[in-house]
Amino acid sequence: METFDIEVQRLTKHYGALAAVQELSFAVRRGATMALLGGNGAGKTTTLSILIGLLEPTAGRVTILGEDMLRHRHRVLPRMNFSSPYVDLPHRLTVRDNLRVFGHLYRLDRIGERIARLSEELGFAQLLKRPYGSLSAGQKTRVTLAKALINEPDVLLMDEPTASLDPDMADYVRGYLQAYQARTGATLLLASHNMTEVERLCRDVVMLREGVKVDEGSPQHLIAKYGRQTLEDVFIDIARRRRRPGEEDDVPPPLPAVAQPACAESPVAQPTAARPSSGPPGTQAGANGGAAGRKEVS
């Protein structure tokens, strides 16, 4: 019998008249990795915020590690954690002090050893004495990830786990997460715009658009279902409301009406078959969404 570490049932969040998430349901198997995918404002961050207990839903039910997250989140929080490059740590504290504070918040033993091990493994041991605020974006991302792993969580939620990392370090971090999962059997849920990352890490994907689940399945299943070459193409199809082969589009795709200068490489001037365009404004079609800096809660 399969066990689900994360179960979301008919989750809804309204901000006044705006529905950020509507009737969203999905479940993540124990030890699996799932991704929430969708364009900006699709409801990914809102969903993650609800799952980590920072945001109360308007309706719905969230069960994590068998506990009702909305009623008993403090029973679960010690066993989960969250990593996001968009939520900062105190800038004036050193990296070591920041991690030590969180070690104490989770009431861990051998905090010093944990910090030393994580900093070695994630390649920032030489930064431990530096103020967090003096780090580069990529270094901050690694420290934030260490913060998220300090309590060896059974459930780890991540928003853009490799944002701001160079390809080499991003690759290392993905491998590290896979090794962590293999060692601990943890369940991972991530929101990402990096389709390469999602294809590599995730067994399942939930596609969101405007707060509504529009599809789900394994990356391979979705690629086959939409008759595309990559998950990124599927993402673009869904973002532009295009149907699968053999079905009519329900809404015409938004065509970029921006005048482009004549250019041989311009995807508008010379559209390619496999990748219709580089993506309209509002979609993140690049290989690495590249969302650096602050991000609003979607």
Next chain:
Amino acid sequence: MSAPPATLRPPQPVAPQPPAPRAMAPSHLYFSAERVGAMALRYLYLLRASWTRIIEIIYWPTMQMVLWGLISRYVLTATTVLHQAAGLFLAAVLLWEVLFRSQMGVHTMFQEEMYARNLGHLFISPLRPYEMVVALLSVSLVRTLLSAGSAALLAIPLYHFSIFTLGLPLLAFFVNLLIFGWAFGLVLCAMLLRFGFGAEGLAWAGIFALTPIAGVYYPIATLPEWLQPVALAFPAAYVFEGMRAVLLRGEFRTDLFFAALALNAVYLALGGAVFLISFGVARRRGLLLQVGE
């Protein structure tokens, strides 16, 4: 690469057009009035969007005028009393510092978390809001002891005045002012959580609103009659009346002490409740992840 299905039409190419000419501004300017204007506009937008900042502009001059007007009135009528207790003002200033520092110790620490955008990290850990409240109050106690204590010590060589000569009553005054400062600080934290950094000015100014009516530098009887019941609704008024009783008549008024203590119990409960309610509202509105200006 396989050809896309017929239903997936690529976007139609748009006829290439020459780029529209851009208005060229001199880029070599070391000083641009336009850039200055743009920044001024940015700050005006900030002001316009925040009623708390607008209030702050008129708040300080009004407070100073009211406070020193009332002090002047007291000095005119009580010069003989002042001669009997030269340290009255110094004691008032030092005790006022206890109240000011204790409330500041609470709200500035909370503000630090907001500046650091760290609230999200903190509250996905097992930390509970009331644990944070206790932590804030504890740090506030340490900060108050350090700052008010050092000021009190400094007054000894500088003015030959030791507030420690008050003896045990000093402890009673300290405890009451500390608790009231905590309560006030928690309400300010709630406002910061609710209104963001727009409420920062009010947070600094908040406690000074009490200065004229708390009877810090003059008895409550100096206030206009209609204002006296308002003053007596705050524990600080009883503390400073009690301080004057000790300094002028050598008498510790237990009635004033217990009145302040009872009011403090109410205020601290209210402060804690307002903070926790505000935290709940922040969770409903998603403010914990996006606190800002």
